[in-house]
Structure formats: structure tokens, C-alpha cells
Amino acid sequence: xxxxKTFDKALWVFHVNSGSCNGCDIEIVAALTPRYDVERFxxxxxGSPRHADVLLFTGPVTRKMKERVLRVIDQTPxxxxxxxxxxxxxxxxxxxxxxxxxxxxxxLLPPGTHIVYVTGCPVRPENxxxxxxxxxxxxxxxxxxxx
Amino acid sequence: MSDKNTYQVPIGxxxxxxxxxxxxxxxxxxxxxxxxEAHPGMNHRGVEFMGMHRxxxxxxxxxxxxxxxxxIVHQHMFTTATEHAAGIEPTERARYIRTILAExxxxxxxxxxxxxxxxxxxxxxxxHFTWKVRERVMDLLEYITGNRVxxxxxxxxxxNRDITKKMYPKIEDTLLYYESLYGxxxxxxxxxxxxRLRTRNVGILTEEDALRLCGVGPTVRASxxxxxxxxxxxxxxxGDLDLDYVIPSSFGYENTGDVFSKTLVRLxxxxxxxxxxxxxxxxxxxxxxxxxxxxxVLINKLKKADGxxxxxxxxxxxxxxxxVRLEGGMEEVAxxxxxxxxxxxxxxxxxxxxxxxxxDIPIIAACIDPCIGCMDRAEVVDVRSGERKHFSHEELHRLxxxxxxxLLGGLP
Amino acid sequence: xxxxxxxxxxxxxxxYFKKHLGQGIHDLRREEIKKGIKRKPMKLIWFTVDRKYxxxxxxxxxxxxxPHLSVTSGSDRGDFVELIYHFAVNYGHPGDEVSVNIKVxxxxxxxxxxxxxDMVPGAITTEREKQEFLGITVKGIPDSRRLWLDENFPxxxxxxxxxxxxxxxxxxxxxxxxxxxxxPTAKNPRRGGDKDE
Numbered sequence: 001x002x003x004x005k006t007f008d009k010a011l012w013v014f015h016v017n018s019g020s021c022n023g024c025d026i027e028i029v030a031a032l033t034p035r036y037d038v039e040r041f042x043x044x045x046x047g048s049p050r051h052a053d054v055l056l057f058t059g060p061v062t063r064k065m066k067e068r069v070l071r072v073i074d075q076t077p078x079x080x081x082x083x084x085x086x087x088x089x090x091x092x093x094x095x096x097x098x099x100x101x102x103x104x105x106x107x108l109l110p111p112g113t114h115i116v117y118v119t120g121c122p123v124r125p126e127n128x129x130x131x132x133x134x135x136x137x138x139x140x141x142x143x144x145x146x147x
Numbered sequence: 148m149s150d151k152n153t154y155q156v157p158i159g160x161x162x163x164x165x166x167x168x169x170x171x172x173x174x175x176x177x178x179x180x181x182x183x184e185a186h187p188g189m190n191h192r193g194v195e196f197m198g199m200h201r202x203x204x205x206x207x208x209x210x211x212x213x214x215x216x217x218x219i220v221h222q223h224m225f226t227t228a229t230e231h232a233a234g235i236e237p238t239e240r241a242r243y244i245r246t247i248l249a250e251x252x253x254x255x256x257x258x259x260x261x262x263x264x265x266x267x268x269x270x271x272x273x274x275h276f277t278w279k280v281r282e283r284v285m286d287l288l289e290y291i292t293g294n295r296v297x298x299x300x301x302x303x304x305x306x307n308r309d310i311t312k313k314m315y316p317k318i319e320d321t322l323l324y325y326e327s328l329y330g331x332x333x334x335x336x337x338x339x340x341x342x343r344l345r346t347r348n349v350g351i352l353t354e355e356d357a358l359r360l361c362g363v364g365p366t367v368r369a370s371x372x373x374x375x376x377x378x379x380x381x382x383x384x385x386g387d388l389d390l391d392y393v394i395p396s397s398f399g400y401e402n403t404g405d406v407f408s409k410t411l412v413r414l415x416x417x418x419x420x421x422x423x424x425x426x427x428x429x430x431x432x433x434x435x436x437x438x439x440x441x442x443x444v445l446i447n448k449l450k451k452a453d454g455x456x457x458x459x460x461x462x463x464x465x466x467x468x469x470x471v472r473l474e475g476g477m478e479e480v481a482x483x484x485x486x487x488x489x490x491x492x493x494x495x496x497x498x499x500x501x502x503x504x505x506x507d508i509p510i511i512a513a514c515i516d517p518c519i520g521c522m523d524r525a526e527v528v529d530v531r532s533g534e535r536k537h538f539s540h541e542e543l544h545r546l547x548x549x550x551x552x553x554l555l556g557g558l559p
Numbered sequence: 560x561x562x563x564x565x566x567x568x569x570x571x572x573x574x575y576f577k578k579h580l581g582q583g584i585h586d587l588r589r590e591e592i593k594k595g596i597k598r599k600p601m602k603l604i605w606f607t608v609d610r611k612y613x614x615x616x617x618x619x620x621x622x623x624x625x626p627h628l629s630v631t632s633g634s635d636r637g638d639f640v641e642l643i644y645h646f647a648v649n650y651g652h653p654g655d656e657v658s659v660n661i662k663v664x665x666x667x668x669x670x671x672x673x674x675x676x677d678m679v680p681g682a683i684t685t686e687r688e689k690q691e692f693l694g695i696t697v698k699g700i701p702d703s704r705r706l707w708l709d710e711n712f713p714x715x716x717x718x719x720x721x722x723x724x725x726x727x728x729x730x731x732x733x734x735x736x737x738x739x740x741x742x743p744t745a746k747n748p749r750r751g752g753d754k755d756e
Contacts, residue, residue: 019190023215023296026259030285033278062192064709094209096733097200098193099718099726100708104733122215122296191707196718196726231592239596358625361681372651374627379647379656386599386654432596457603457645457658459629468645470632484632486685491630494681 010042011136013083014052014076018069018105020059023122024086028056031125043132049075054135058085060092061103070108079142081114081135082106085128087121114138175505183500185493198483203229203303203449203473204442206480210469211297213485216259217462219252221469221485222301224458227382228471229303229480231456233449235439239384239432241305246384247318247427248291248300249460250420254325255284256463257413260513261336264410267509268345269548273335280328287321290314303445305437315428322421329418336410344554346407350499350511353404360494364465365416366515367495368394369409371402376461388426393419406514450478464488464515489515506550563623566655567648569602576606579619583612599654607662614673616661620646621678628675629658631685633693635720639664640693642672665695667722674699692719 017025031038032045046052049072061069073082084105087093092104102108106115116138118131174182194213198206203225210225211218223245230237237245258281265273285295291310292298300306310318336342357367367374373392377385393415395401395408402408439445453475460467465488472482492515499511567575569589576584585607591600608616620626629645646659665672674697676683686697687706694717697703705712718726 017190019192021212021215021218023212023218026215027296030278030282033275035279035282059190060192062190063712064191088212092733094212095192095194095197097731098197099729099731100191100193100196101731101733121212124295187707193718193726199719242595355625358627359680361626361628361679374650376656378653379650380601380658381594381599381654382601384595386595387597392651430596455605457660459647459658466629468629470630470643470645472634482632482634484630486630490684491681493684 010044011053011132011139012044012046012051013054013056013132014046014049014072015056016049016058016069016072018057018059018065018089018103019062019101020086020088021122024058024089027122027125028058028085028128031128036125036129038129038132041129041132043129050077052076053080053139054132055080055082056085057082057089057105059103060088060095060101061105061108063100063102066102066108069105073109073113079114079139081116081138082109083116083118083131083135085118085131086123087119090117090119093121173500173505173508178504178506180500180503180505180508183497185496187493195483195485198485199480201480202446202478203471203480204446206483207301207303208297208299210485211299211301214487215296216256217252217464217467217487218297219248219300220460220462220467221487222298223249223383224460224467224469224485225471225483226301226303226458227460228456228458228469229449229473231458232454232471232473233303233452233456234454235304235448237305238435238438240309240434241436241438242384243427243431244306244310244436245301246388247310247424248288248298249383250423250427251284251288251291253420253463254417255281255288257417258284258332260413260463261332261410264406264510264513265336265342267513267544267547268342269544269551270342276335277332280325283321283324287318290317302437303449304439305435307437309436310431318424318428322424325417325421329414332414332417336414337407341551341554343407345507345510345551346405346410348403348405348407349503349507350406350409350514351404352495352499354402356498357404357495360498361491362465362495363467363488363491364462365393365409365412366465366492368392369402369412370404371396374466376459376466380459382458382460384427385423387430388423390419390423406510409514446478449473451475455482462488465492504550506546509544509547565624565649566652567623567657569604569657572604572648572657572659576604576616576619580608580612580616583609583615585609602655602657603660604657605660605662607664610663610665610672613661613663614675614678617644617675617678620648620659620661623648626679628679628682628685631682631689633689633695633719635693635722635725636664637721639666640670640695641665642689642695644675670694671696671698673697674701676701691717693717694720694724 015028030036055076084090088095089105092101095101116131116134118127120127173180198209206225207222210221213221258277262274262277289295291314292300300308352370354370354372357370357372371394375392378390378392393412395411398415400411452473455472458469467488468486470484471480474481503511573587587606590603593600627647627650629647631642631644633640633642642663644661648657648659649655672695674686683702686700689695690697690703691705691708715724716726716729717724
């Protein structure tokens with residue numbers, strides 16, 4: 001898929017908590033607020049997956065959330081990048097042997113989805129900004145020639 | 148509410164000020180709430196089950212990750228309960244270090260809550276202001292423990308890292324910063340007319356309901372209930388410290404139990420925490436930070452231990468509770484029950500929501516400082532038409548902001 | 560019994576429960592754990608009651624003052640399920656609060672317990688939780704729906720049980736499947752601990 005010139009914009013992210021401990025979620029908010037202030041890079045948190053370019057997933061995907069996670073992935077328009085935030089999103093972390101966990105998230109994603117892993121338990125806001133940058137670099141490569 | 152508003156957003160926390168997926172069902176008569184019921188469980192990870200497959204030292208990191216905001220609370224309770232069960236005494240110095248960290252966490256949690264509450268009624272400037280000032284205590288926690296959120300400080304019998312004399316000036320600096328800032332916070336949250344309009348007489352919890360529903364923490368202290376584990380059944384170093392129940396009537400306010408009182412109690416706990424940290428720093432005893440630094444010996448001791456213990460802590464959100472049973476010869480924790488503060492406060496939602504308006508849902512939902520996040524989606528049943536409607540959180544937030552604007556517009 | 564003077568001391572509490580529960584009370588144990596430099600004690604009382612005396616025991620607690628139930632913990636002890644109701648007595652009296660932990664043993668062939676929500680309305684959350692996590696039937700519970708587990712979760716499986724109704728076959732080990740294959744043994748029905756032991 002090639003992107004048109006209209007895509008030359010800042011990234012909008014949608015945040016999905018799939019059963020995380022709040023640690024990463026609180027750091028995502030910290031990244032938005034004045035100390036880190038990602039909005040100065042044009043990164044904006046939006047209220048609907050239909051507006052998003054990047055999906056931020058935190059948490060190891062609990063049974064109750066699995067279906068909803070899949071639906072959000074479905075609703076996000078292409079091209080999209082999935083950012084898996086935190087160790088438990090990437091590998092389920094300390095929640096590795098539970099009956100209530102269906103994750104990690106990357107095993108549930110449709111094939112071909114571009115994934116950026118942001119590690120840390122919880123992630124540091126700096127690392128989060130770096131993750132969005134990685135997503136942006138990927139999307140930039142899809143840019144078409146119709147400049 | 149016209150039909151075009153009845154859309155559904157399928158997944159939880161739409162604004163990140165709300166962290167976790169959670170749902171409350173409402174029954175409405177026009178604009179008025181006549182019934183409310185919470186549906187938790189989206190975030191059920193089976194933590195207790197996992198803990199019962201690991202040895203106590205491996206449970207500590209797991210307990211820490213039950214909640215990322217109160218990570219100190221759960222590791223504190225688990226270690227206290229395990230020490231009780233195994234008959235291990237933490238060193239005195241460790242008790243003081245634990246107390247300092249617990250109080251620092253209380254400051255960060257209450258400041259964070261103030262920001263979330265301000266956001267709920269449409270004051271995003273205050274959200275950004277409180278989160279900016281919160282970074283100072285996060286810096287201090289990082290300076291002491293090495294991490295911003297999950298601190299890995301607790302171990303059975305003590306703590307992992309010391310608070311040395313070299314660190315005292317930086318602690319004092321941060322405390323002075325919050326002291327100088329406190330007046331401003333009070334001005335914003337207690338003095339501002341528009342905030343008072345939105346919080347006074349909203350979400351009232353009577354003293355009787357608070358007691359009968361076994362509510363805990365600032366949620367019930369705002370109604371005048373004297374319940375505070377730090378004072379009632381002192382743990383860590385609280386028995387040595389001088390502190391009193393924070394209830395509105397001690398400060399010349401009425402114990403109304405509304406959102407305003409809850410805000411007041413949380414704000415007044417910030418200077419109390421500052422005072423407690425000073426007392427701890429002044430009275431810090433010398434000695435080891437860990438009663439058994441050799442982990443292999445400790446694991447062996449825990450394996451042989453046979454007994455049961457409880458850990459009760461006054462978390463920023465109220466009393467929390469762990470029960471641990473150890474069986475002789477068994478490596479794993481034989482039984483572990485985790486009970487966070489919100490678990491008890493969930494039942495207090497019902498009396499608080501009754502008779503309020505849809506636009507007040509966000510602030511009332513936030514006023515118990517729910518640790519299992521927010522309403523991801525509120526389902527609303529109109530009793531007049533019997534119609535079911537779904538409100539997204541954004542929509543509720545919009546209604547809440549509109550109410551603030553309307554109230555402000557009505558001012559002379 | 561109407562006018563109980565608060566706070567009740569440990570001796571008073573022990574005498575109070577022993578007097579009113581008679582032979583229904585077993586293994587009463589008192590603990591005072593001294594903490595801090597001032598050695599202020601943390602006070603606890605543990606005792607077991609027969610099931611038919613259980614509601615009476617809770618009523619005794621509720622006659623002291625409006626009862627504060629911290630939580631109910633439960634564990635599968637093999638032949639029976641042990642429930643512990645953790646009450647806090649004397650709250651509001653600095654340093655005098657006593658944890659009163661009431662244990663009830665339920666045999667596996669009759670896992671029922673009467674509700675206490677009429678005396679302690681706040682107990683509803685924990686009673687619903689015990690039903691779905693331990694397979695106990697709480698008689699007279701006002702709301703017996705599930706609370707934490709999803710509707711698709713099997714009805715005959717209970718996460719805190721260690722017998723055949725437990726979770727061993729349902730839980731998964733994300734990192735390396737071979738590590739999950741330690742079979743349950745009769746002595747310890749749980750999976751055989753961690754690999755590096």
C-alpha cells in the first residue's frame with residue numbers, strides 16, 4: 001500500500017488497555033503532560049480507533065478483553081502500526097502462567113501487521129516517544145511518489 | 148438524548164486519564180440516575196492463582212504489578228503478611244524506609260487524583276498543572292529507588308536499598324516544594340467557585356452507608372468515619388509517629404461526604420504525609436536494612452515456615468488487605484488473598500449515584516479514586532421508555548464539561 | 560449485651576466470644592505483634608466456629624458496632640474448604656483495633672454457607688467472589704451472578720481449588736510449553752513449582 005501526500009501529518013494514537021496494571025498507562029499520560037509533552041511533536045491521543053494511525057496496547061490481554069482488542073484492531077484503518085507497550089504486552093511478563101490471560105498481543109494480531117515493541121516494566125516516557133518515532137519511520141517508507 | 152447519540156465504543160479506556168477497563172450500568176429517569184451497578188472483571192488476570200504457584204520471593208514482583216499506581220501498597224502488604232506468617236521481623240530501619248516510601252506514594256497518588264478529578268469536570272489546565280507538579284515526587288522516588296513506577300524495594304525481612312544521609316537534602320527539597328505549592332492546590336480545588344459548584348452536594352455518601360457498606364479510606368473519612376489503619380492498627384513505623392484522622396470536621400468543614408469533602412480529605416493528607424516523612428527522616432534508627440540478606444537462606448526458611456498472616460495497609464485509596472498462608476515443606480505460597488481498596492468501595496457507588504445527573508457520572512465515578520479504572524462504557528436504561536442507550540466515555544465527558552460551562556454561565 | 564464499652568480489650572473479646580459461642584468455638588488463638596521502636600502491638604484473634612454457629616459469631620461482631628469486614632479469604636485444604644472472615648473491631652480507637660478472624664470449615668460434599676449480607680451489606684462483593692472462585696453456594700445471597708469471571712468461563716471450574724475442579728488443565732504457560740508439563744502429584748496437586756529449583 002502506498003500512502004498519498006495527505007498522509008504527511010503527525011501521528012494520532014489510540015490507547016487500549018487490555019488488562020494492564022496501570023503502570024504503563026500512567027506513563028502514557030505522563031508522556032502527554034507538560035514534562036514530556038508529546039503533543040509538541042504532533043502526537044495526539046484520540047478518542048476513537050477509527051481516527052488512529054497507531055494503536056497503543058498495554059497489558060497481557062485478559063479473557064474478557066480479547067474480543068474487544070480484536071475488534072479495535074479491525075476498526076483501525078490501514079495503514080496502521082501497532083505499538084505494544086511494556087513487557088507484559090510484549091511477552092505477558094510476570095503474568096506468564098495464568099488461566100485468565102490470552103496474550104501476548106502479537107499472537108492475536110492479523111499477519112502482516114507492523115509491530116513496534118516498547119520495552120520496560122513499566123515503559124519510560126522517553127522510550128514511548130522513541131517508539132512512536134519508530135512507527136513514524138515505518139509509515140514514512142510507505143509514502144507514495146505522488147509528491 | 149436523541150437516537151443519534153446512541154453509538155457504542157467497543158473498548159475501554161478512551162481517555163488515558165482513565166486507565167483500566169471497567170463498566171457501570173445505570174438506570175435513568177430522564178436525566179436522573181435511579182440505579183447504578185458496577186461490573187468489574189475486565190482486568191481479571193488471576194494474580195492470586197499465579198502467586199500460589201511461586202515462592203514468596205517471586206511473588207513480590209508479581210504483587211508489585213497488581214497495580215502500577217499503588218505498586219508500593221501490594222508489595223508492602225504481601226511482605227508484611229509473609230513476615231507475619233513466617234515469624235520474620237523486618238529491621239527497624241527497614242520499617243522507617245518503608246514508611247517514607249509509602250507516604251511519598253500517597254503524595255503522588257493524591258496529586259494524580261486531583262488532576263483526574265479536574266479533568267472530569269472540564270478543567271484540563273488543572274490536569275496538566277497537577278501532572279507537572281507530580282513529576283517532582285516521581286523524580287524523588289526514582290532517585291531513591293531507581294525506577295519511576297515499579298520500585299522493587301521490598302524484600303521479606305526488610306528493603307533492598309537504603310536511604311542514606313546523602314539523600315536527605317533532596318528529600319527535604321521536594322517536601323519544601325510541595326509545602327510551597329500546597330496553598331495553590333488548595334486555592335484551585337477548595338476555593339474555586341466553579342469547582343465548588345460541581346463538587347458540593349454531589350455524590351453524597353452518608354456516614355451510615357459508609358459504615359454499613361464497609362467502605363474504606365478517604366471515601367469514608369469524608370463522611371466523618373474514623374477509619375485509618377495507620378492509626379487503628381499501626382504497621383511499619385506508624386506506631387512511632389504522631390498522626391491523626393483526616394476528616395473534614397477537623398478543619399472546620401462539615402462531614403458531608405460529597406465529592407468536595409473527598410477532595411478536601413485527599414488534599415489535607417498531602418501536608419500530613421509531608422509531616423510524616425519528616426518525622427521518619429528525623430527519627431530514622433541506625434542498623435541493617437534487611438534482616439536476612441542471603442536469599443537462599445531466606446527461601447529455605449520460608450519453605451519450612453508454617454503459619455498464616457495478614458497484611459493490612461492504609462493505601463492512598465483506603466484500607467487494603469492481604470492474607471498469606473505458608474505450609475511447611477511447600478515452596479509455594481499455600482494461600483494468598485489480595486483485597487485492594489476499590490474492592491470495598493465498589494458497593495458505595497450505588498448510594499452515591501442515586502438521584503444524580505448523567506453529567507455528574509464522571510466526577511462521581513472518579514471520586515472514590517477507582518483503581519480498576521473507570522467506566523469504559525456506561526449502559527443507560529431509561530425507565531420511562533424502557534430504551535437502552537450506550538454512552539461512550541467521551542460523550543459523558545462532554546456532558547460533564549457542558550454542565551460546568553452552564554453553571555459558570557449562570558453566575559452573576 | 561446492649562451497652563458494650565469500646566474499645567474492647569483482647570481479654571474482653573476472648574471472654575465475649577467464648578461466653579456466647581460455648582462449645583461452637585475452637586482453637587482460639589491470640590496474637591500480639593509488637594512493632595516499631597515504641598513496640599506498639601498489632602492485635603489479632605483467630606478462631607474456628609462450627610458452621611451452625613457461624614451466623615451467631617457474625618452477629619456477635621455486629622453487636623459490638625457496625626461491623627467492618629475487610630474481606631473473606633478462602634482456601635482448598637484437601638477434604639474441606641476453609642473460609643476466613645477477617646473483621647476489624649474497635650476501628651476509630653487509635654492503636655486498639657483488633658483483627659477478628661473467624662474461620663469456618665466446609666466439607667467438600669456440602670459446600671454451603673449462609674449469607675451475612677443482612678448483617679454486613681458490604682459483604683456482597685466478597686460472597687459473590689467466593690461463589691465463583693471456590694464453588695461455594697452462599698445460601699440467601701441477594702445477587703448470585705458472576706462478578707469477575709466472564710460468562711464463557713466454564714461453570715464447573717474454580718480458580719482457587721486444587722482438586723479436579725481446579726484450573727490446572729486450563730492454565731497455560733506462555734514462554735515454554737514444556738515447563739508446564741510437570742504433572743500434578745497426589746501430595747501436592749499443584750504444578751511442580753519452578754524449573755530452577
